[in-house]
Amino acid sequence: MTKRALITGITGQDGSYLAELLLAKGYEVHGLIRRASTFNTHRIDHLYVDPHDPSAKLFLHYGDLSDGARLVTLMAEINPDEVYNLAAQSHVRVSFDEPEHTADTTGTGTIRLLEAVRLSGIHTRFYQASTSELYGATPPPQSETTPFYPRSPYAAAKLYSYWITKNYREAYDMFAVNGILFNHESPRRGETFVTRKITRAVARIKAGLQKDIYLGNLDSIRDWGYAAEYVEGMWRMLQVDEPEDFVLATGVGITIRDFLETSFGHVGLDWHEFVKFDERYLRPTEVDALIGDPTKAGDKLGWTPTIHGNELAKLMVDADIEALEKGSEWIDTVDLASWTSEPTLVAR
Numbered sequence: 001m002t003k004r005a006l007i008t009g010i011t012g013q014d015g016s017y018l019a020e021l022l023l024a025k026g027y028e029v030h031g032l033i034r035r036a037s038t039f040n041t042h043r044i045d046h047l048y049v050d051p052h053d054p055s056a057k058l059f060l061h062y063g064d065l066s067d068g069a070r071l072v073t074l075m076a077e078i079n080p081d082e083v084y085n086l087a088a089q090s091h092v093r094v095s096f097d098e099p100e101h102t103a104d105t106t107g108t109g110t111i112r113l114l115e116a117v118r119l120s121g122i123h124t125r126f127y128q129a130s131t132s133e134l135y136g137a138t139p140p141p142q143s144e145t146t147p148f149y150p151r152s153p154y155a156a157a158k159l160y161s162y163w164i165t166k167n168y169r170e171a172y173d174m175f176a177v178n179g180i181l182f183n184h185e186s187p188r189r190g191e192t193f194v195t196r197k198i199t200r201a202v203a204r205i206k207a208g209l210q211k212d213i214y215l216g217n218l219d220s221i222r223d224w225g226y227a228a229e230y231v232e233g234m235w236r237m238l239q240v241d242e243p244e245d246f247v248l249a250t251g252v253g254i255t256i257r258d259f260l261e262t263s264f265g266h267v268g269l270d271w272h273e274f275v276k277f278d279e280r281y282l283r284p285t286e287v288d289a290l291i292g293d294p295t296k297a298g299d300k301l302g303w304t305p306t307i308h309g310n311e312l313a314k315l316m317v318d319a320d321i322e323a324l325e326k327g328s329e330w331i332d333t334v335d336l337a338s339w340t341s342e343p344t345l346v347a348r
């Protein structure tokens with residue numbers, strides 16, 4: 001029997017890698033997309049096959065996490081074996097500007113989706129995209145047993161989602177799990193997150209298209225892994241016998257300065273000459289250090305990440321240089337074959 005999955009947030013970084021992974025595993029994949037006045041499907045265009053074609057395995061549905069009735073209808077129609085809730089207003093800095101919208105999408109959106117599962121009466125496994133931001137001010141190393149201390153409207157909204165997912169597991173005996181994922185990046189990372197902002201700037205500065213880059217706090221430490229590997233971990237969390245929460249992380253933390261050093265150094269440039277400060281990129285409350293302990297995922301899921309922050313920086317710089325040369329939005333330069341299907345390249 002072909003398995004069916006529903007992915008919210010399929011147009012985002014993780015959604016695109018997860019859709020690739022599940023299609024490669026033979027799943028029928030359904031994705032929730034938001035109606036927008038401009039195209040927002042560029043990360044999954046390479047996977048799309050006209051639904052009239054009998055070989056089509058990817059189906060997209062308009063919907064929004066703010067629209068509960070639509071979620072119930074879709075859940076009943078699709079009847080998925082697995083639901084991955086990746087949709088969110090996911091930018092921490094932006095959550096200070098749009099706290100109410102963030103609460104509605106990143107927090108209340110999760111209960112709408114869980115209720116859609118419950119009310120439609122389907123039997124499904126549910127994955128919630130929880131985050132290392134939950135730890136916030138609690139110092140590293142952080143594991144499944146570390147206390148939470150959220151430091152932004154985003155993290156507070158995700159805290160609600162974390163607990164409500166756990167509550168539905170206990171109250172209704174649902175197979176519902178939290179993946180507590182530390183930062184993971186890729187050539188498909190949104191352009192306003194710090195890694196991609198830096199690697200795009202390196203490519204453009206090297207090509208003479210940009211003079212400098214404005215950044216905020218350079219002292220924070222992050223545990224950066226590679227997104228294509230992390231979606232494999234998400235999938236594995238839904239394949240085990242008992243529902244449990246797992247941390248996915250590399251266990252290696254580096255600062256933004258380290259990431260700058262490696263990224264600019266990779267093309268023979270000194271970052272000090274190009275990086276300028278803009279206080280607009282500071283957060284009212286910062287998360288100083290996140291370094292995860294992925295032991296449980298290693299032991300119980302057999303999940304081991306292979307790419308850490310500094311390698312990731314080089315990989316992303318190479319990808320951004322190639323994308324610039326080819327006039328593409330992003331390009332994957334590493335062979336994903338061991339994790340997903342084939343490496344993909346999208347020219348636009």
Ligand code: NDP
Nearest residue numbers: 009011012013014064065086087088090129131181183184
């Ligand atoms: P992105 O920001 O790249 O993608 C977010 C997705 O959510 C997009 O598809 C977006 O659609 C969709 N979305 C936003 N609001 C709504 C809404 N109201 N209704 C339906 N869809 C919506 O995030 P990532 O792929 O990086 O992350 C995936 C998930 O994992 C997020 O929940 C994020 O918070 C969480 N996370 C991410 C980590 C990371 O390091 N990347 C680490 C830990 C957790 P559109 O394209 O239309 O904007």
Ligand code: GDR
Nearest residue numbers: 090092131132133182183192193194195215216217220281
């Ligand atoms: P983060 O990622 O907040 O960890 O959330 P982001 O890349 O936005 O920030 C990381 C660190 O870099 C500092 N920083 C800047 N950040 C941005 N975006 N832009 C800048 O110019 C800049 N200058 C310095 C930040 O202050 C911060 O310390 C990501 C998101 O994907 C969340 O959805 C996810 O839950 C967490 O990772 C884990």
